[in-house]
Amino acid sequence: MSLSQLSAYQIAQQVQSKKASCREVVDDFLGRIEAVEERVKAFVTVTGDEARRRADMLDRRLASGEDIGALGGVPIAVKDALCTRGVKTTCSSKMLENFVPPYDAHVVERLAVDGAITVGKANMDEFAMGSSTENSAFFPTRNPWDLERVPGGSSGGSTAAVAALEAPLALGSDTGGSIRQPAAYCGCVGLKPTYGLVSRYGLIAFASSLDQIGPIANDVRDCALLLQSIAGHDRRDTTSINRSLPKYLDALTGNIRGLKVGVPQEFFAQGVQGYVSDAVHKAIDKMAELGAEVVEVSMPSTEYALATYYIIAPSEASSNLARYDGVQYGLRVHEMGDDIVQMYSKTRVKGFGHEVQHRIMIGTHALSSGFYDAYYLKAQKVRTLIRRDFEAAFQKCDVLATPTAPTVAFKLGENANDPFAMKLADVCTIPVNMAGLPAISLPCGFHEKMPIGLQLIGNLLDESTLLRAAHAYEQATDWHTQRAVL
Amino acid sequence: MSKYEIVIGMEVHAELLTQSKQFCACPNEAVAPPNTNVCPVCLGFPGSLPVLNAKSVDLSLRTVLAFDSKINTRCIFERKNYFYPDLPKAYQVSQRLLPLGEGGFIDIDVPNGDGTSTVKRVGLHDVHMEEDTGKSQHGESIGDPDSSLIDFNRSGIPLLEIVSLPDMRSVEEAEAYMTALRQLLLYLEVSDCKMELGRLRFEASLSLRPWGQEEYGTRVEVKNLNSMKAVRDSLRAEIERQTRILDSGGVVVQQTMLWDEASGTTQPMRSKEQAHDYRYFPEPDLVPLDIDSAWLERVRASMPELPRAKNQRFIEQLGLSSYEAGVLTSSREIAEYYEAALEGYTKSDGGAAKAISNWVCNELLGRVNAQNSSIAEAKVLPAQLRELVQLIDAGTISGKIAKEIFDEMFTSGRDAKSIVEERGLTQMSDTTELEAICEKVIAANPKAVEDYRGGKEKSFGALVGGVMKETKGRANPALVNELLKKALTQ
Numbered sequence: 001m002s003l004s005q006l007s008a009y010q011i012a013q014q015v016q017s018k019k020a021s022c023r024e025v026v027d028d029f030l031g032r033i034e035a036v037e038e039r040v041k042a043f044v045t046v047t048g049d050e051a052r053r054r055a056d057m058l059d060r061r062l063a064s065g066e067d068i069g070a071l072g073g074v075p076i077a078v079k080d081a082l083c084t085r086g087v088k089t090t091c092s093s094k095m096l097e098n099f100v101p102p103y104d105a106h107v108v109e110r111l112a113v114d115g116a117i118t119v120g121k122a123n124m125d126e127f128a129m130g131s132s133t134e135n136s137a138f139f140p141t142r143n144p145w146d147l148e149r150v151p152g153g154s155s156g157g158s159t160a161a162v163a164a165l166e167a168p169l170a171l172g173s174d175t176g177g178s179i180r181q182p183a184a185y186c187g188c189v190g191l192k193p194t195y196g197l198v199s200r201y202g203l204i205a206f207a208s209s210l211d212q213i214g215p216i217a218n219d220v221r222d223c224a225l226l227l228q229s230i231a232g233h234d235r236r237d238t239t240s241i242n243r244s245l246p247k248y249l250d251a252l253t254g255n256i257r258g259l260k261v262g263v264p265q266e267f268f269a270q271g272v273q274g275y276v277s278d279a280v281h282k283a284i285d286k287m288a289e290l291g292a293e294v295v296e297v298s299m300p301s302t303e304y305a306l307a308t309y310y311i312i313a314p315s316e317a318s319s320n321l322a323r324y325d326g327v328q329y330g331l332r333v334h335e336m337g338d339d340i341v342q343m344y345s346k347t348r349v350k351g352f353g354h355e356v357q358h359r360i361m362i363g364t365h366a367l368s369s370g371f372y373d374a375y376y377l378k379a380q381k382v383r384t385l386i387r388r389d390f391e392a393a394f395q396k397c398d399v400l401a402t403p404t405a406p407t408v409a410f411k412l413g414e415n416a417n418d419p420f421a422m423k424l425a426d427v428c429t430i431p432v433n434m435a436g437l438p439a440i441s442l443p444c445g446f447h448e449k450m451p452i453g454l455q456l457i458g459n460l461l462d463e464s465t466l467l468r469a470a471h472a473y474e475q476a477t478d479w480h481t482q483r484a485v486l
Numbered sequence: 487m488s489k490y491e492i493v494i495g496m497e498v499h500a501e502l503l504t505q506s507k508q509f510c511a512c513p514n515e516a517v518a519p520p521n522t523n524v525c526p527v528c529l530g531f532p533g534s535l536p537v538l539n540a541k542s543v544d545l546s547l548r549t550v551l552a553f554d555s556k557i558n559t560r561c562i563f564e565r566k567n568y569f570y571p572d573l574p575k576a577y578q579v580s581q582r583l584l585p586l587g588e589g590g591f592i593d594i595d596v597p598n599g600d601g602t603s604t605v606k607r608v609g610l611h612d613v614h615m616e617e618d619t620g621k622s623q624h625g626e627s628i629g630d631p632d633s634s635l636i637d638f639n640r641s642g643i644p645l646l647e648i649v650s651l652p653d654m655r656s657v658e659e660a661e662a663y664m665t666a667l668r669q670l671l672l673y674l675e676v677s678d679c680k681m682e683l684g685r686l687r688f689e690a691s692l693s694l695r696p697w698g699q700e701e702y703g704t705r706v707e708v709k710n711l712n713s714m715k716a717v718r719d720s721l722r723a724e725i726e727r728q729t730r731i732l733d734s735g736g737v738v739v740q741q742t743m744l745w746d747e748a749s750g751t752t753q754p755m756r757s758k759e760q761a762h763d764y765r766y767f768p769e770p771d772l773v774p775l776d777i778d779s780a781w782l783e784r785v786r787a788s789m790p791e792l793p794r795a796k797n798q799r800f801i802e803q804l805g806l807s808s809y810e811a812g813v814l815t816s817s818r819e820i821a822e823y824y825e826a827a828l829e830g831y832t833k834s835d836g837g838a839a840k841a842i843s844n845w846v847c848n849e850l851l852g853r854v855n856a857q858n859s860s861i862a863e864a865k866v867l868p869a870q871l872r873e874l875v876q877l878i879d880a881g882t883i884s885g886k887i888a889k890e891i892f893d894e895m896f897t898s899g900r901d902a903k904s905i906v907e908e909r910g911l912t913q914m915s916d917t918t919e920l921e922a923i924c925e926k927v928i929a930a931n932p933k934a935v936e937d938y939r940g941g942k943e944k945s946f947g948a949l950v951g952g953v954m955k956e957t958k959g960r961a962n963p964a965l966v967n968e969l970l971k972k973a974l975t976q
Contacts, residue, residue: 082533083532083533089532091532096532099532101526101531101532101533102526102531103526103531105533200533200535201533201534201535202533202534203533204532204533205532205533205771207770208770208771209770235537236535236537237535237537237771238535238536238537238538238771238772238773239770239771239773315767316767316770318567318765319565319567319576319577319765319767322567322569322575322576322577323530323532323574323575323576325569325571325576327571327574327636328529328530328574329531340571340634341569344569364765367567367765367766367767368763368765369763369765372765372766372767376767
């Protein structure tokens with residue numbers, strides 16, 4: 001059996017017990033990338049040489065008896081929105097096509113400390129805006145289950161890489177569903193942590209109050225393993241939460257007897273296909289079989305979440321992306337005789353794709369004097385109502401079970417002319433970001449050979465319960481053992 | 487008198503005296519080779535995040551406490567969005583809806599024109615924290631008319647913006663406001679207020695209205711004011727300009743004017759540069775700033791005595807004149823020098839405070855000012871000055887000699903005692919020795935002696951002068967008087 005068939009947990013064990021060297025692991029995965037990448041297109045940059053150098057270095061340390069960390073020797077794909085020192089970080093945008101950051105993101109530092117080996121920078125929707133990775137300025141990524149379909153987005157490259165076994169782990173970022181929705185589309189496990197659990201330092205911002213970095217893997221245990229590495233306080237991010245962390249792997253007891261699973265009806269409306277709702281309800285039944293108690297909850301503000309999100313996220317984005325002006329770094333378009341305003345304008349027209357420009361304009365408008373109260377301020381109030389809905393729900397239950405996405409992965413180009421259908425892909429995931437809660441997506445069935453995702457939503461900082469519930473369900477089913485054939 | 491009442495408000499930016507910048511660990515030092523005190527945060531690199539400097543909050547709190555502003559113990563930062571090359575994030579982190587301080591006031595001394603002054607209270611709108619921008623250099627100044635260069639050393643330096651109400655009614659009041667504010671910031675040690683380095687920057691807004699009219703006239707902002715003189719001159723020019731417009735029946739347009747030092751006129755800023763919608767919204771990368779009572783109390787306890795309170799105390803408790811108290815409290819350095827010199831010094835006649843004040847105000851500051859220096863650089867330390875005064879009290883030296891000694895102390899920084907000893911300047915108070923000299927002088931001046939005995943009191947002075955001449959000024963004058971009189975009546 002090839003090393004690339006193993007889980008991250010197993011690989012780390014193999015390396016620690018010296019059954020495989022880091023170099024062997026890396027070579028195996030780089031071979032797999034070589035074999036499938038042309039079809040999947042998960043990476044903007046493959047960092048093979050650097051990965052091999054690092055593997056050799058870790059092997060030397062291991063040989064001298066050092067502990068190389070919980071992820072020692074495990075390859076990982078890193079979303080190209082995360083800064084990597086000395087390695088191009090593009091955000092899949094022409095604007096940053098040649099941008100080489102002078103520093104590592106906090107999570108990249110954490111991975112290095114724990115011995116993980118970055119094999120490449122994963123493709124994404126430009127500046128994380130999109131749900132299909134078709135908005136990459138370079139090329140779309142394909143769904144390993146069906147190369148005619150999208151992998152979801154915006155962390156589509158990260159997720160496709162894991163589904164295609166190009167890496168056992170990946171880092172994504174999730175602003176409105178950008179980890180969970182592609183995880184659902186690709187049959188992976190993806191977790192968006194509580195806002196503030198993982199430092200955003202070095203994550204190129206889309207919408208600062210919603211962005212959160214999280215793990216993507218092929219099973220719940222790997223997801224917990226990676227979360228353990230990246231979670232925790234960082235004083236460089238003032239929104240990062242400072243409290244001691246639980247041991248997430250210890251939460252995976254397999255026991256959910258007495259766990260209260262809430263089912264909010266509102267998450268089964270708005271375009272959720274019958275096959276999705278059937279699969280999710282079957283998963284809920286399975287959890288009941290395992291001893292969980294199912295309770296109905298109502299979350300009336302859910303229907304406003306999508307509209308609210310499309311005010312708040314673009315507003316923050318319009319400000320976050322204003323720094324790409326051609327002055328200091330990245331693309332500069334400047335023709336003879338242009339003044340500074342013309343340079344700004346030409347640079348931003350050429351540098352940003354259509355979707356990014358669209359959202360910058362919406363956000364700029366929503367923050368404009370005369371409109372601020374009606375849009376941004378109102379949206380913030382609705383956001384509070386959505387949060388209260390969740391608070392009320394968690395009075396009655398421990399986790400919520402919903403679909404991750406209303407459909408399975410759609411075909412490339414299918415939603416290109418229907419921006420609303422595209423945005424509807426995030427209808428079940430967006431409310432979670434609005435409330436800053438943790439949520440996980442894991443496979444719960446198939447429709448036309450494409451994976452369907454179950455979303456479990458947890459209470460603030462209660463990733464342990466979330467992982468325990470997901471793991472118990474996963475172990476009682478075999479969805480997670482199925483792999484895309486490439 | 488003009489037909490119009492002048493209405494002036496002031497916006498002041500002060501760079502705070504912190505070690506590091508507002509949101510990163512870079513040194514708070516703009517004067518350095520270009521782009522050396524920078525990092526991903528103050529360069530606004532993708533993915534970087536701000537972390538608020540706690541020391542800057544301390545200094546800002548000290549200031550709002552001195553203004554007696556209402557303190558928002560939970561305040562928030564907002565983003566002020568606009569494009570400019572030296573603004574690396576294309577937004578400035580500032581405060582608007584919930585600034586650190588709201589309201590408050592500064593008392594100013596408005597000169598009455600006859601050497602006296604009247605206290606006036608200028609209200610404040612708000613006091614808020616923000617970050618400085620980088621600095622652009624354009625075209626000719628860098629030898630290429632088509633280029634601009636940007637230095638980000640200043641980017642992210644902590645700023646405190648102090649916004650006054652339109653409470654000033656003359657250029658003199660505006661000047662008094664600037665003086666009072668500067669004095670206060672220096673006392674608080676929150677800013678070094680070096681205007682020439684841009685560490686204290688004034689922007690004025692000015693409008694005119696017919697006397698008696700309640701609503702304000704149209705406001706014009708005046709920027710590019712790099713010195714107190716520029717503020718004064720630009721306001722006078724702007725008053726003239728607006729008066730001309732109103733007199734000819736015109737309408738003042740609301741706009742921003744730039745002061746042009748060379749032509750001595752205010753010129754309108756290009757409209758493109760002022761048509762901003764800043765799209766403020768709460769900065770999501772910074773959590774609200776919560777200041778608990780322990781923090782506030784710690785800052786309150788660190789507050790120095792403020793200039794007005796000190797001034798009052800000098801007059802009421804030390805018995806100084808209002809002029810002396812004004813001179814001695816004009817800066818924290820002078821006041822501290824004075825108080826240090828006075829420390830532990832007493833005089834039987836109770837004139838200690840006055841005696842030291844005379845030396846500081848006249849002798850020390852006279853010499854310091856003549857050299858265009860500052861008291862902080864003076865070589866004579868407060869304890870040395872005190873020792874000199876004590877030598878006079880003890881009769882060791884005369885007041886006249888003391889001034890000579892002080893000259894030497896001022897240039898060399900040496901102690902009074904060692905100078906006295908070295909030069910043998912100790913006052914002669916030996917009766918036997920002086921008696922002999924008096925006899926000698928009397929013998930040498932028979933005419934004067936005769937005149938004195940004949941009733942000419944003036945001649946006595948000549949004889950005293952004679953003794954002084956013989957002793958090179960070292961003779962104790964009181965003793966000389968006594969001995970001479972005794973000798974002449976014999």
